[in-house]
Every structure is written in C-alpha cells, then in structure tokens.
Amino acid sequence: MKVLVVDDDKLVCVSLKTILEAEKDITVVGIGHNGKDAIELYESLKPDILLMDIRMETMTGLEAGEVILKSDKNAKILFLTTFSDDEYIIKALQMGAKGYIIKQNFESIVPSLRAVHMGQSVFGEDIVTKIPTLINNSNKADFSSFSITDKELDIITNVAEGLSNKEIASRLYLSEGTVRNSITTILEKLNLRDRTQLAIFYYKNK
The missing domain is CATH 1.10.10.10 (Winged helix-like DNA-binding domain superfamily/Winged helix DNA-binding domain)
Incomplete structure (x- = not known):
C-alpha cells in the first residue's frame, strides 16, 4: 500500500518512514509537514492512505482533511496525534476520517493502516466510548x-x-x-x- 506521511515534526516523519518501510507491503510515497503539503502531495501522489498529524502550522490536519475529502470522498485519512481532545475527535469523525489513533500507541500504527486499507474504520476503544457523549x-x-x-x-x-x-x-x-x-x-x-x-x-x- 502507498502511504503519504504528514507531520510537522521532521524526526517523527523519518521515524515513521523507517518503521513503515520495514513492512514489505507498505511504501511511503511522500512526506509533508503541514496541511498545505498534505493537499498538494495527496493530489500529486494519490496515496492509498494519508497518515497525518492534526496540530500543524500553516494549516491543520483537520482543515486539510476537509479539503481533501471534498475533492475525493473516497480518500482514506488516518489521523495520528498526541492529542485526544474531544473537539478534534468529533471533527475527525464528522468529516469522514477512517481513523484516529494516538501516537503513544505506536505499535498500533501498522495494524491500523492495514485495517484502513481493507476498508475498515479504526478508532481506539477509549475514543469509541466517548462518541455518544461527545x-x-x-x-x-x-x-x-x-x-x-x-x-x-x-x-x-x-x-x-x-x-x-x-x-x-x-x-x-x-x-x-x-x-x-x-x-x-x-x-x-x-x-x-x-x-x-x-x-x-x-x-x-x-
């Protein structure tokens, strides 16, 4: 599967690329550092999945996700973030993101990407339980x-x-x-x- 990685922390991007490309079925086709990069790279590279941070300068991941999903309703966006803020979770859900996982759960990234690639939605149990009250x-x-x-x-x-x-x-x-x-x-x-x-x-x- 082709994955586009977008995170404002360059070290995180390099680490993710190393981890993901250790898997035989995953190729990191591009790396970006803000929402604008995400939009431009998604359009030019047509990845299977966009793995994207939320809080970034210039344009947030949520803002970029909305733009991308308006132009491609089938876009598979998996948010990877250190923040489990209720506001972020609900926006990600409402826009149609395929997943929202926390960076601290590093071991879940590859399984989550595979699940999203298969058409599933991936939200951690701690997030799913919040949905009714959010x-x-x-x-x-x-x-x-x-x-x-x-x-x-x-x-x-x-x-x-x-x-x-x-x-x-x-x-x-x-x-x-x-x-x-x-x-x-x-x-x-x-x-x-x-x-x-x-x-x-x-x-x-x-």
Whole structure:
C-alpha cells in the first residue's frame, strides 16, 4: 500500500518512514509537514492512505482533511496525534476520517493502516466510548422522514453499537448479505459515506 506521511515534526516523519518501510507491503510515497503539503502531495501522489498529524502550522490536519475529502470522498485519512481532545475527535469523525489513533500507541500504527486499507474504520476503544457523549443530541429527527423502515432502524442501532454485519445478522435473524445490502441502502437514503458517519447520525438524532 502507498502511504503519504504528514507531520510537522521532521524526526517523527523519518521515524515513521523507517518503521513503515520495514513492512514489505507498505511504501511511503511522500512526506509533508503541514496541511498545505498534505493537499498538494495527496493530489500529486494519490496515496492509498494519508497518515497525518492534526496540530500543524500553516494549516491543520483537520482543515486539510476537509479539503481533501471534498475533492475525493473516497480518500482514506488516518489521523495520528498526541492529542485526544474531544473537539478534534468529533471533527475527525464528522468529516469522514477512517481513523484516529494516538501516537503513544505506536505499535498500533501498522495494524491500523492495514485495517484502513481493507476498508475498515479504526478508532481506539477509549475514543469509541466517548462518541455518544461527545455528540450533541439536541437535534432530534424522525427517522421515518428519511424513509427509514423499522427494520432499517434496528440495523442502524446495531451499527451504532459497533456490531459487525455477521453479528447484526445473528441478532436480527437476517442473512449477512441482507444486512450488507440494507446498510448500503441506508447510507444512500441518508447521504452518508460509511458506518462511522451512520453511527454519528444515529447518536445525533436518536
């Protein structure tokens, strides 16, 4: 997989490049040091994953991530930061980042990159448990106004609880294929990108 590394600490960039390229399936195609670098390098290098810090001079990682995802909704952005600030977490979730991991958990970086490359979202357990309380629940919505059926709402609820398609199928007595197809339909109805955004939508509107 091709990875673009963006961090304002040059030593961190060099260390990450060394660690990542020790893996046979990972190539660091570029290194940047601020949000503007991230945007320019992402456009020119088309990496599989952008591994990016959040707090950087000139332009933050969050600002760069928003720009990149507007031009490429399929961009896979994994934030790597020393900060677990609630505000940063919620912004990363809402914009559609594929992951948010803490630099101190260095051993999780390579597994997280592989998971994101496979289409999964990666948020540490300590971050996932914060989601319900981080999201403002003041804006309630009638799910039926989005043409969401009762069965689809059951599926949404289980997605928000972090269950896999297989687990949801078992709980609701459905086939795994039905669950997968239903989630695709739900995402289209709600104009959402992935399961993470679906969970956020649920917690904001339940």
